Amino acid sequence: MTKRASDVSGSPPRRRSTYTLAPLVLIAANVVLFALFFVWPAVIGLVYSFTNYTGVGAFQFVGLDNYHNLFGDSAFYDALTRTLLYAVLFVPLNFAVSLLIANVLVSKHAKGTSVARIIFFIPWLLSPIVVGVLWRWLFGENFGLVNYFVEKLGGHAIPWQSNADLSLLVVVMAASWAWTGFSMLLFIAAIKNVPVSYYEAASLDGAGPWRQFFSITLPSIAPTSFIVILLNTINAMKEYPVFVSLNNGGPGTSNNLLVQYIYQTGFQRGQIGYASAASFVLMLILMAVAIIQLIVNRRVENR
Template sequence: MSDRHRGRTGAAGGTEHAGGFRRRRSPGTYRWQPLVFTAVIIGLYAVFFIWPAAAGLFYSFTDYRGRGSYEIVGLANYAELFGDEDFYGALARTFQYAVIAVPLTYVLSLLTAVFLTSERVLGRSLARLVFFMPWLISPIVVGVIWRWLFGESFGLINYLIAQMGGTGPKWQTDADLSLMVVVFAGAWAGTAFSMLLFISALRNVPRSLKEAAALDGATPWQTFWHVTMPSIRPTSFMVILLATLGAMKEFAMVQAVNGGGPGTANNLIV
Protein backbone atom coordinates (compact mmCIF):
# COMPACT_ATOMS: atom_id res chain seq x y z
CA MET A 1 0.00 0.00 0.00
CA SER A 2 1.42 3.42 -0.94
CA ASP A 3 1.83 6.44 1.35
CA ARG A 4 -0.98 8.09 -0.54
CA HIS A 5 -3.50 5.63 0.89
CA ARG A 6 -2.14 5.25 4.41
CA GLY A 7 -0.98 7.74 6.97
CA ARG A 8 2.67 8.31 7.83
CA THR A 9 3.71 8.62 11.40
CA GLY A 10 5.47 11.90 12.02
CA ALA A 11 8.43 12.54 14.29
CA ALA A 12 6.33 14.45 16.81
CA GLY A 13 3.97 11.55 17.40
CA GLY A 14 1.31 12.79 14.98
CA THR A 15 -0.06 11.04 11.93
CA GLU A 16 0.31 12.53 8.46
CA HIS A 17 -2.53 11.65 6.10
CA ALA A 18 -3.08 12.23 2.40
CA GLY A 19 -2.99 15.89 1.51
CA GLY A 20 -0.30 16.75 4.05
CA PHE A 21 -2.68 17.09 7.04
CA ARG A 22 -0.98 16.24 10.31
CA ARG A 23 -2.90 15.37 13.46
CA ARG A 24 -0.90 15.73 16.65
CA ARG A 25 -1.61 13.97 19.88
CA SER A 26 -1.80 16.13 23.02
CA PRO A 27 -0.97 13.94 26.01
CA GLY A 28 -2.33 16.43 28.56
CA THR A 29 -5.54 17.40 26.75
CA TYR A 30 -8.72 17.13 28.83
CA ARG A 31 -7.04 15.44 31.80
CA TRP A 32 -7.49 18.02 34.55
CA GLN A 33 -10.40 20.12 33.23
CA PRO A 34 -13.08 17.47 33.96
CA LEU A 35 -11.70 17.12 37.48
CA VAL A 36 -12.05 20.87 38.06
CA PHE A 37 -15.65 20.99 36.85
CA THR A 38 -16.52 17.88 38.83
CA ALA A 39 -14.91 19.30 41.96
CA VAL A 40 -17.02 22.47 41.65
CA ILE A 41 -20.23 20.43 41.40
CA ILE A 42 -19.21 18.23 44.32
CA GLY A 43 -18.38 21.31 46.39
CA LEU A 44 -21.74 22.95 45.68
CA TYR A 45 -23.59 19.71 46.39
CA ALA A 46 -21.72 19.30 49.68
CA VAL A 47 -22.43 22.89 50.76
CA PHE A 48 -26.11 23.03 49.83
CA PHE A 49 -27.22 19.40 50.32
CA ILE A 50 -24.83 17.19 52.31
CA TRP A 51 -23.94 19.73 54.99
CA PRO A 52 -27.54 20.89 55.67
CA ALA A 53 -28.69 17.24 55.78
CA ALA A 54 -25.93 16.30 58.20
CA ALA A 55 -26.60 19.38 60.36
CA GLY A 56 -30.32 18.66 60.42
CA LEU A 57 -29.69 15.06 61.45
CA PHE A 58 -27.39 16.21 64.24
CA TYR A 59 -29.80 18.87 65.50
CA SER A 60 -32.59 16.29 65.60
CA PHE A 61 -30.81 14.77 68.59
CA THR A 62 -30.68 18.13 70.40
CA ASP A 63 -33.11 20.73 71.71
CA TYR A 64 -31.80 23.35 69.27
CA ARG A 65 -34.43 25.96 68.30
CA GLY A 66 -32.54 27.80 65.58
CA ARG A 67 -30.57 30.17 67.79
CA GLY A 68 -28.77 30.10 71.09
CA SER A 69 -27.17 27.12 72.75
CA TYR A 70 -28.43 23.56 72.69
CA GLU A 71 -28.15 20.33 74.61
CA ILE A 72 -28.08 16.73 73.45
CA VAL A 73 -31.43 15.07 74.19
CA GLY A 74 -30.90 11.77 72.41
CA LEU A 75 -34.05 10.21 70.96
CA ALA A 76 -36.45 12.43 72.91
CA ASN A 77 -37.53 14.35 69.79
CA TYR A 78 -38.23 11.14 67.91
CA ALA A 79 -40.15 9.69 70.82
CA GLU A 80 -42.31 12.81 70.95
CA LEU A 81 -42.79 12.72 67.16
CA PHE A 82 -43.88 9.09 66.98
CA GLY A 83 -46.20 9.62 69.92
CA ASP A 84 -47.99 12.54 68.23
CA GLU A 85 -51.27 11.67 66.50
CA ASP A 86 -50.99 14.74 64.26
CA PHE A 87 -47.80 13.29 62.77
CA TYR A 88 -49.57 10.14 61.61
CA GLY A 89 -52.47 12.18 60.28
CA ALA A 90 -50.11 14.38 58.27
CA LEU A 91 -48.21 11.34 57.01
CA ALA A 92 -51.41 9.61 55.87
CA ARG A 93 -52.66 12.79 54.21
CA THR A 94 -49.35 13.19 52.38
CA PHE A 95 -49.52 9.66 50.98
CA GLN A 96 -53.14 10.24 50.00
CA TYR A 97 -52.18 13.43 48.20
CA ALA A 98 -49.32 11.68 46.37
CA VAL A 99 -51.45 8.67 45.37
CA ILE A 100 -53.97 10.97 43.70
CA ALA A 101 -51.72 13.73 42.36
CA VAL A 102 -48.95 11.61 40.79
CA PRO A 103 -51.19 9.52 38.45
CA LEU A 104 -53.16 12.64 37.54
CA THR A 105 -49.97 14.52 36.68
CA TYR A 106 -48.72 11.56 34.64
CA VAL A 107 -51.91 11.23 32.61
CA LEU A 108 -52.32 14.96 31.99
CA SER A 109 -48.70 15.46 30.95
CA LEU A 110 -48.72 12.44 28.63
CA LEU A 111 -51.99 13.45 26.98
CA THR A 112 -50.74 16.99 26.52
CA ALA A 113 -47.47 15.76 25.01
CA VAL A 114 -49.31 13.46 22.60
CA PHE A 115 -51.57 16.34 21.59
CA LEU A 116 -48.65 18.71 21.02
CA THR A 117 -46.65 16.18 18.97
CA SER A 118 -49.54 15.34 16.68
CA GLU A 119 -49.02 16.47 13.11
CA ARG A 120 -52.69 17.42 12.87
CA VAL A 121 -52.38 20.15 15.52
CA LEU A 122 -51.76 23.70 14.30
CA GLY A 123 -49.86 26.26 16.33
CA ARG A 124 -47.96 23.69 18.35
CA SER A 125 -45.14 26.07 19.29
CA LEU A 126 -47.54 28.60 20.77
CA ALA A 127 -49.48 25.84 22.51
CA ARG A 128 -46.30 24.51 24.13
CA LEU A 129 -45.54 27.97 25.48
CA VAL A 130 -49.05 28.27 26.92
CA PHE A 131 -48.93 24.84 28.53
CA PHE A 132 -45.46 25.48 29.95
CA MET A 133 -46.41 28.77 31.63
CA PRO A 134 -47.55 27.16 34.93
CA TRP A 135 -44.03 25.82 35.47
CA LEU A 136 -42.66 29.37 35.40
CA ILE A 137 -45.03 30.52 38.16
CA SER A 138 -44.05 30.35 41.82
CA PRO A 139 -45.91 27.71 43.88
CA ILE A 140 -47.16 30.52 46.11
CA VAL A 141 -48.69 32.28 43.10
CA VAL A 142 -50.20 28.98 41.92
CA GLY A 143 -51.81 28.53 45.31
CA VAL A 144 -53.19 32.08 45.33
CA ILE A 145 -54.67 31.61 41.84
CA TRP A 146 -56.44 28.41 42.81
CA ARG A 147 -57.61 29.85 46.12
CA TRP A 148 -59.13 32.75 44.20
CA LEU A 149 -60.83 30.29 41.85
CA PHE A 150 -62.20 28.01 44.57
CA GLY A 151 -62.86 30.39 47.44
CA GLU A 152 -66.20 29.75 49.12
CA SER A 153 -67.34 33.36 49.48
CA PHE A 154 -65.23 35.10 46.84
CA GLY A 155 -64.17 32.36 44.41
CA LEU A 156 -64.87 32.57 40.70
CA ILE A 157 -66.24 29.00 40.48
CA ASN A 158 -68.82 29.54 43.22
CA TYR A 159 -69.73 32.91 41.72
CA LEU A 160 -70.51 31.30 38.38
CA ILE A 161 -72.50 28.55 40.09
CA ALA A 162 -74.49 31.19 42.02
CA GLN A 163 -75.19 33.07 38.79
CA MET A 164 -76.78 29.90 37.42
CA GLY A 165 -78.97 29.60 40.52
CA GLY A 166 -76.97 26.93 42.33
CA THR A 167 -75.08 26.73 45.61
CA GLY A 168 -71.32 26.39 45.45
CA PRO A 169 -69.54 23.57 47.27
CA LYS A 170 -67.63 24.26 50.47
CA TRP A 171 -64.17 24.20 48.92
CA GLN A 172 -62.41 25.50 52.02
CA THR A 173 -64.32 24.06 54.96
CA ASP A 174 -64.73 20.55 53.58
CA ALA A 175 -61.45 18.68 54.16
CA ASP A 176 -61.78 16.34 51.17
CA LEU A 177 -62.79 19.07 48.73
CA SER A 178 -60.00 21.26 50.03
CA LEU A 179 -57.52 18.46 49.38
CA MET A 180 -58.89 17.98 45.86
CA VAL A 181 -58.26 21.65 45.11
CA VAL A 182 -54.64 21.16 46.17
CA VAL A 183 -54.38 18.00 44.06
CA PHE A 184 -55.64 19.71 40.90
CA ALA A 185 -53.50 22.78 41.55
CA GLY A 186 -50.41 20.59 41.95
CA ALA A 187 -51.21 18.56 38.85
CA TRP A 188 -51.80 21.74 36.84
CA ALA A 189 -48.46 23.17 37.94
CA GLY A 190 -46.49 19.94 37.55
CA THR A 191 -47.83 18.92 34.15
CA ALA A 192 -45.70 21.46 32.27
CA PHE A 193 -42.27 20.03 33.07
CA SER A 194 -43.36 16.41 32.67
CA MET A 195 -44.94 17.36 29.35
CA LEU A 196 -41.55 18.49 28.02
CA LEU A 197 -39.98 15.17 29.03
CA PHE A 198 -42.72 13.26 27.24
CA ILE A 199 -42.47 15.43 24.13
CA SER A 200 -38.78 14.61 23.84
CA ALA A 201 -39.45 10.90 24.42
CA LEU A 202 -42.28 10.74 21.88
CA ARG A 203 -40.12 12.35 19.21
CA ASN A 204 -37.49 9.65 19.74
CA VAL A 205 -39.88 6.76 19.14
CA PRO A 206 -38.70 5.13 15.87
CA ARG A 207 -41.13 5.86 13.05
CA SER A 208 -40.26 2.51 11.51
CA LEU A 209 -41.88 0.69 14.43
CA LYS A 210 -45.10 2.61 13.99
CA GLU A 211 -45.12 1.97 10.25
CA ALA A 212 -44.50 -1.74 10.84
CA ALA A 213 -47.38 -1.87 13.30
CA ALA A 214 -49.66 -0.11 10.79
CA LEU A 215 -48.71 -2.60 8.09
CA ASP A 216 -49.60 -5.44 10.46
CA GLY A 217 -53.07 -3.94 10.84
CA ALA A 218 -52.68 -2.36 14.27
CA THR A 219 -55.09 0.41 15.19
CA PRO A 220 -53.75 3.78 16.43
CA TRP A 221 -54.60 2.78 20.00
CA GLN A 222 -52.83 -0.57 19.64
CA THR A 223 -49.81 1.16 18.15
CA PHE A 224 -49.72 3.63 21.02
CA TRP A 225 -50.12 0.95 23.70
CA HIS A 226 -47.78 -1.69 22.27
CA VAL A 227 -45.19 0.48 20.51
CA THR A 228 -45.14 4.00 21.97
CA MET A 229 -45.65 3.18 25.64
CA PRO A 230 -42.82 0.59 25.84
CA SER A 231 -40.53 3.00 23.99
CA ILE A 232 -41.08 5.81 26.51
CA ARG A 233 -40.88 3.56 29.58
CA PRO A 234 -37.66 5.17 30.94
CA THR A 235 -39.22 8.62 30.65
CA SER A 236 -42.38 7.37 32.36
CA PHE A 237 -40.30 6.12 35.26
CA MET A 238 -38.52 9.47 35.53
CA VAL A 239 -41.80 11.42 35.45
CA ILE A 240 -43.35 9.23 38.15
CA LEU A 241 -40.24 9.49 40.33
CA LEU A 242 -40.00 13.28 40.08
CA ALA A 243 -43.74 13.74 40.59
CA THR A 244 -43.66 11.51 43.67
CA LEU A 245 -40.73 13.40 45.19
CA GLY A 246 -42.46 16.70 44.50
CA ALA A 247 -45.72 15.51 46.06
CA MET A 248 -44.01 14.18 49.20
CA LYS A 249 -42.32 17.52 49.89
CA GLU A 250 -45.12 19.89 48.84
CA PHE A 251 -45.54 22.85 51.17
CA ALA A 252 -45.68 26.31 49.60
CA MET A 253 -48.67 25.68 47.37
CA VAL A 254 -50.64 23.95 50.15
CA GLN A 255 -49.92 26.87 52.44
CA ALA A 256 -51.17 29.32 49.83
CA VAL A 257 -54.31 27.35 48.91
CA ASN A 258 -55.71 26.45 52.32
CA GLY A 259 -52.94 26.73 54.91
CA GLY A 260 -53.32 23.02 55.64
CA GLY A 261 -56.94 23.51 56.58
CA PRO A 262 -59.65 23.36 57.47
CA GLY A 263 -57.92 23.31 60.81
CA THR A 264 -55.10 20.80 60.51
CA ALA A 265 -56.98 18.31 58.33
CA ASN A 266 -54.74 18.88 55.32
CA ASN A 267 -51.41 19.39 57.03
CA LEU A 268 -48.87 17.49 54.95
CA ILE A 269 -45.70 16.02 56.39
CA VAL A 270 -43.45 18.96 55.47
Protein backbone atom coordinates (compact mmCIF):
# COMPACT_ATOMS: atom_id res chain seq x y z
CA MET A 1 0.00 0.00 0.00
CA THR A 2 2.61 2.48 1.10
CA LYS A 3 4.68 1.66 -1.91
CA ARG A 4 1.95 2.36 -4.35
CA ALA A 5 1.04 5.57 -2.63
CA SER A 6 4.56 6.81 -2.89
CA ASP A 7 4.73 5.86 -6.53
CA VAL A 8 1.94 8.27 -7.25
CA SER A 9 3.37 11.02 -5.19
CA GLY A 10 6.92 10.37 -6.23
CA SER A 11 6.31 12.01 -9.58
CA PRO A 12 6.78 15.80 -9.89
CA PRO A 13 4.38 17.90 -7.78
CA ARG A 14 0.91 18.42 -9.13
CA ARG A 15 -2.11 20.30 -7.99
CA ARG A 16 -3.41 19.16 -4.63
CA SER A 17 -6.57 17.63 -5.97
CA THR A 18 -4.75 15.13 -8.11
CA TYR A 19 -3.60 13.04 -5.17
CA THR A 20 -5.94 10.17 -4.51
CA LEU A 21 -4.07 7.24 -3.15
CA ALA A 22 -2.15 8.99 -0.38
CA PRO A 23 -5.22 10.53 1.30
CA LEU A 24 -7.08 7.28 0.81
CA VAL A 25 -4.38 5.38 2.65
CA LEU A 26 -4.40 7.98 5.39
CA ILE A 27 -8.11 7.81 6.04
CA ALA A 28 -8.45 4.05 5.42
CA ALA A 29 -8.52 3.01 9.07
CA ASN A 30 -11.17 5.54 10.01
CA VAL A 31 -13.26 4.73 6.95
CA VAL A 32 -13.38 1.08 7.98
CA LEU A 33 -14.24 1.97 11.57
CA PHE A 34 -16.84 4.46 10.36
CA ALA A 35 -18.52 1.88 8.18
CA LEU A 36 -18.50 -0.82 10.84
CA PHE A 37 -19.34 1.08 13.98
CA PHE A 38 -21.39 3.97 12.68
CA VAL A 39 -23.00 3.25 9.34
CA TRP A 40 -24.00 -0.32 10.10
CA PRO A 41 -25.69 0.39 13.45
CA ALA A 42 -27.14 3.67 12.20
CA VAL A 43 -28.79 1.88 9.30
CA ILE A 44 -30.33 -0.61 11.72
CA GLY A 45 -31.57 2.35 13.76
CA LEU A 46 -32.92 4.04 10.66
CA VAL A 47 -34.86 0.91 9.75
CA TYR A 48 -36.31 0.81 13.29
CA SER A 49 -37.53 4.37 12.85
CA PHE A 50 -40.01 3.20 10.22
CA THR A 51 -41.35 0.39 12.42
CA ASN A 52 -43.23 -0.13 15.66
CA TYR A 53 -40.33 -2.09 17.18
CA THR A 54 -40.51 -2.36 20.97
CA GLY A 55 -37.09 -3.84 21.62
CA VAL A 56 -38.35 -7.44 21.69
CA GLY A 57 -39.67 -9.76 19.08
CA ALA A 58 -41.13 -9.00 15.69
CA PHE A 59 -42.09 -5.59 14.32
CA GLN A 60 -44.18 -4.15 11.53
CA PHE A 61 -43.33 -1.35 9.16
CA VAL A 62 -45.49 1.65 9.88
CA GLY A 63 -44.15 3.99 7.22
CA LEU A 64 -43.74 7.56 8.34
CA ASP A 65 -46.11 7.21 11.33
CA ASN A 66 -43.37 7.76 13.90
CA TYR A 67 -42.21 10.92 12.18
CA HIS A 68 -45.76 12.08 11.79
CA ASN A 69 -46.50 11.57 15.50
CA LEU A 70 -43.29 13.31 16.44
CA PHE A 71 -44.09 16.46 14.52
CA GLY A 72 -47.57 16.44 15.99
CA ASP A 73 -46.35 16.35 19.60
CA SER A 74 -46.18 19.74 21.25
CA ALA A 75 -43.79 18.36 23.91
CA PHE A 76 -41.27 17.81 21.11
CA TYR A 77 -41.32 21.49 20.18
CA ASP A 78 -41.08 22.52 23.83
CA ALA A 79 -38.02 20.31 24.20
CA LEU A 80 -36.53 21.66 20.98
CA THR A 81 -36.85 25.33 21.98
CA ARG A 82 -35.51 24.60 25.44
CA THR A 83 -32.56 22.77 23.87
CA LEU A 84 -31.78 25.69 21.57
CA LEU A 85 -32.01 28.12 24.49
CA TYR A 86 -29.65 25.97 26.51
CA ALA A 87 -27.13 25.79 23.65
CA VAL A 88 -27.32 29.55 23.10
CA LEU A 89 -26.53 30.16 26.76
CA PHE A 90 -24.00 27.41 27.31
CA VAL A 91 -21.77 27.72 24.23
CA PRO A 92 -20.77 31.40 24.58
CA LEU A 93 -20.34 31.17 28.35
CA ASN A 94 -18.17 28.09 28.12
CA PHE A 95 -16.21 29.59 25.22
CA ALA A 96 -15.46 32.86 27.00
CA VAL A 97 -14.55 31.31 30.33
CA SER A 98 -12.37 28.57 28.85
CA LEU A 99 -10.53 30.99 26.58
CA LEU A 100 -9.91 33.37 29.45
CA ILE A 101 -8.61 30.59 31.66
CA ALA A 102 -6.41 29.14 28.91
CA ASN A 103 -4.89 32.57 28.31
CA VAL A 104 -4.16 33.18 31.96
CA LEU A 105 -2.67 29.70 32.33
CA VAL A 106 -0.34 30.20 29.37
CA SER A 107 0.68 33.67 30.52
CA LYS A 108 4.22 33.84 31.78
CA HIS A 109 3.25 36.41 34.38
CA ALA A 110 0.71 34.46 36.40
CA LYS A 111 2.06 32.60 39.40
CA GLY A 112 0.89 29.20 40.60
CA THR A 113 -0.42 28.01 37.26
CA SER A 114 0.46 24.40 37.88
CA VAL A 115 -1.85 24.13 40.89
CA ALA A 116 -4.57 26.22 39.29
CA ARG A 117 -4.46 24.04 36.20
CA ILE A 118 -5.48 21.00 38.23
CA ILE A 119 -8.35 22.93 39.78
CA PHE A 120 -9.72 23.81 36.34
CA PHE A 121 -9.18 20.27 35.10
CA ILE A 122 -10.82 18.26 37.90
CA PRO A 123 -14.45 19.27 37.15
CA TRP A 124 -14.15 17.67 33.73
CA LEU A 125 -13.20 14.34 35.33
CA LEU A 126 -16.25 14.15 37.58
CA SER A 127 -19.11 11.90 36.66
CA PRO A 128 -22.42 13.70 36.10
CA ILE A 129 -23.86 12.17 39.24
CA VAL A 130 -21.12 13.79 41.34
CA VAL A 131 -21.52 17.09 39.47
CA GLY A 132 -25.18 16.88 40.42
CA VAL A 133 -24.55 16.48 44.14
CA LEU A 134 -21.92 19.26 44.16
CA TRP A 135 -24.16 21.80 42.47
CA ARG A 136 -27.14 20.86 44.57
CA TRP A 137 -24.99 21.46 47.59
CA LEU A 138 -24.35 24.98 46.20
CA PHE A 139 -27.73 25.78 44.68
CA GLY A 140 -30.09 23.49 46.56
CA GLU A 141 -33.27 25.36 47.21
CA ASN A 142 -33.69 24.10 50.74
CA PHE A 143 -30.24 23.41 52.07
CA GLY A 144 -27.94 24.95 49.47
CA LEU A 145 -24.92 27.05 50.34
CA VAL A 146 -25.95 30.05 48.24
CA ASN A 147 -29.41 30.21 49.81
CA TYR A 148 -27.84 29.71 53.22
CA PHE A 149 -25.91 32.95 52.76
CA VAL A 150 -28.85 34.70 51.14
CA GLU A 151 -30.98 33.91 54.18
CA LYS A 152 -28.17 34.80 56.59
CA LEU A 153 -28.00 38.20 54.91
CA GLY A 154 -31.72 38.60 55.40
CA GLY A 155 -32.91 37.74 51.88
CA HIS A 156 -35.53 35.25 50.81
CA ALA A 157 -34.47 31.84 49.60
CA ILE A 158 -34.08 31.94 45.82
CA PRO A 159 -36.10 29.21 44.05
CA TRP A 160 -33.12 27.64 42.24
CA GLN A 161 -35.00 24.41 41.72
CA SER A 162 -38.68 25.27 41.45
CA ASN A 163 -38.27 28.16 39.01
CA ALA A 164 -37.75 26.73 35.54
CA ASP A 165 -35.51 29.52 34.25
CA LEU A 166 -33.29 29.69 37.33
CA SER A 167 -33.03 25.93 37.24
CA LEU A 168 -31.84 26.08 33.63
CA LEU A 169 -29.35 28.77 34.59
CA VAL A 170 -27.87 26.56 37.30
CA VAL A 171 -27.40 23.77 34.76
CA VAL A 172 -25.77 26.20 32.32
CA MET A 173 -23.31 27.24 35.01
CA ALA A 174 -22.66 23.71 36.18
CA ALA A 175 -22.13 22.44 32.64
CA SER A 176 -19.80 25.32 31.77
CA TRP A 177 -17.88 24.57 34.92
CA ALA A 178 -17.67 20.88 34.12
CA TRP A 179 -16.77 21.32 30.44
CA THR A 180 -14.10 23.97 30.95
CA GLY A 181 -11.34 21.37 31.16
CA PHE A 182 -12.11 20.11 27.67
CA SER A 183 -12.27 23.49 25.90
CA MET A 184 -9.34 24.80 27.92
CA LEU A 185 -7.09 21.94 26.76
CA LEU A 186 -7.85 22.67 23.13
CA PHE A 187 -7.22 26.38 23.63
CA ILE A 188 -3.93 25.83 25.44
CA ALA A 189 -2.63 23.66 22.60
CA ALA A 190 -3.71 26.28 20.08
CA ILE A 191 -2.22 29.23 21.97
CA LYS A 192 1.06 27.37 22.37
CA ASN A 193 1.14 27.03 18.58
CA VAL A 194 1.02 30.77 17.98
CA PRO A 195 4.55 31.83 17.04
CA VAL A 196 6.13 33.83 19.83
CA SER A 197 7.71 36.13 17.25
CA TYR A 198 4.28 37.63 16.54
CA TYR A 199 3.96 38.79 20.10
CA GLU A 200 7.48 40.12 20.11
CA ALA A 201 6.82 42.16 17.00
CA ALA A 202 3.62 43.48 18.56
CA SER A 203 5.43 44.30 21.79
CA LEU A 204 7.98 46.30 19.90
CA ASP A 205 5.12 48.18 18.28
CA GLY A 206 3.87 48.97 21.77
CA ALA A 207 0.70 46.85 21.74
CA GLY A 208 -0.71 46.09 25.21
CA PRO A 209 -1.98 42.69 26.34
CA TRP A 210 -5.54 43.38 25.16
CA ARG A 211 -4.43 44.52 21.72
CA GLN A 212 -2.17 41.48 21.48
CA PHE A 213 -5.01 39.18 22.46
CA PHE A 214 -7.45 40.61 19.93
CA SER A 215 -5.09 41.13 17.03
CA ILE A 216 -2.79 38.12 17.43
CA THR A 217 -4.14 35.39 19.71
CA LEU A 218 -7.76 35.44 18.61
CA PRO A 219 -7.09 35.35 14.83
CA SER A 220 -4.32 32.78 15.22
CA ILE A 221 -6.45 30.32 17.18
CA ALA A 222 -9.53 30.80 14.98
CA PRO A 223 -9.44 27.20 13.70
CA THR A 224 -9.50 25.90 17.28
CA SER A 225 -12.21 28.35 18.31
CA PHE A 226 -14.27 26.88 15.51
CA ILE A 227 -13.80 23.32 16.86
CA VAL A 228 -14.78 24.41 20.33
CA ILE A 229 -17.89 26.21 19.15
CA LEU A 230 -19.05 23.47 16.80
CA LEU A 231 -18.39 20.53 19.13
CA ASN A 232 -19.81 22.34 22.15
CA THR A 233 -22.95 23.21 20.20
CA ILE A 234 -23.43 19.57 19.26
CA ASN A 235 -22.70 18.39 22.79
CA ALA A 236 -24.97 21.00 24.33
CA MET A 237 -27.84 19.98 22.11
CA LYS A 238 -27.35 16.39 23.20
CA GLU A 239 -26.96 17.22 26.89
CA TYR A 240 -28.78 14.78 29.14
CA PRO A 241 -26.80 13.35 32.10
CA VAL A 242 -26.15 16.70 33.80
CA PHE A 243 -29.83 17.58 33.62
CA VAL A 244 -30.82 14.22 35.04
CA SER A 245 -28.52 14.55 38.01
CA LEU A 246 -29.21 18.23 38.69
CA ASN A 247 -32.92 18.72 38.21
CA ASN A 248 -34.13 15.67 36.31
CA GLY A 249 -35.44 17.92 33.57
CA GLY A 250 -37.57 19.70 36.11
CA PRO A 251 -39.37 21.40 37.60
CA GLY A 252 -41.95 19.11 36.05
CA THR A 253 -40.92 18.62 32.45
CA SER A 254 -40.07 22.25 31.80
CA ASN A 255 -36.36 21.62 31.32
CA ASN A 256 -36.62 18.43 29.30
CA LEU A 257 -34.16 18.69 26.45
CA LEU A 258 -34.41 16.69 23.26
CA VAL A 259 -32.40 13.68 24.34
CA GLN A 260 -34.35 13.38 27.56
CA TYR A 261 -37.56 13.64 25.56
CA ILE A 262 -36.32 10.87 23.26
CA TYR A 263 -35.30 8.78 26.22
CA GLN A 264 -38.51 9.18 28.21
CA THR A 265 -41.12 9.05 25.48
CA GLY A 266 -39.22 6.51 23.43
CA PHE A 267 -36.87 4.12 25.13
CA GLN A 268 -38.43 4.07 28.59
CA ARG A 269 -41.82 3.24 27.13
CA GLY A 270 -40.42 0.57 24.87
CA GLN A 271 -41.09 2.59 21.71
CA ILE A 272 -37.77 1.99 20.02
CA GLY A 273 -39.20 2.93 16.62
CA TYR A 274 -40.39 6.29 17.86
CA ALA A 275 -37.13 6.98 19.73
CA SER A 276 -35.14 6.16 16.59
CA ALA A 277 -37.25 8.49 14.49
CA ALA A 278 -36.78 11.31 16.99
CA SER A 279 -33.04 10.62 17.06
CA PHE A 280 -32.74 10.95 13.32
CA VAL A 281 -34.66 14.21 13.41
CA LEU A 282 -32.22 15.41 16.06
CA MET A 283 -29.36 14.33 13.81
CA LEU A 284 -30.80 16.32 10.90
CA ILE A 285 -31.14 19.40 13.09
CA LEU A 286 -27.55 19.05 14.30
CA MET A 287 -26.35 18.48 10.75
CA ALA A 288 -28.05 21.69 9.64
CA VAL A 289 -26.47 23.57 12.55
CA ALA A 290 -23.03 22.13 11.73
CA ILE A 291 -23.25 22.93 8.02
CA ILE A 292 -24.37 26.50 8.73
CA GLN A 293 -21.40 26.89 11.06
CA LEU A 294 -19.03 25.41 8.46
CA ILE A 295 -20.28 27.84 5.83
CA VAL A 296 -20.05 30.83 8.15
CA ASN A 297 -16.60 29.73 9.17
CA ARG A 298 -15.45 29.51 5.57
CA ARG A 299 -16.78 32.99 4.83
CA VAL A 300 -14.91 34.37 7.84
CA GLU A 301 -11.71 32.57 6.87
CA ASN A 302 -11.83 33.80 3.29
CA ARG A 303 -12.51 37.36 4.24
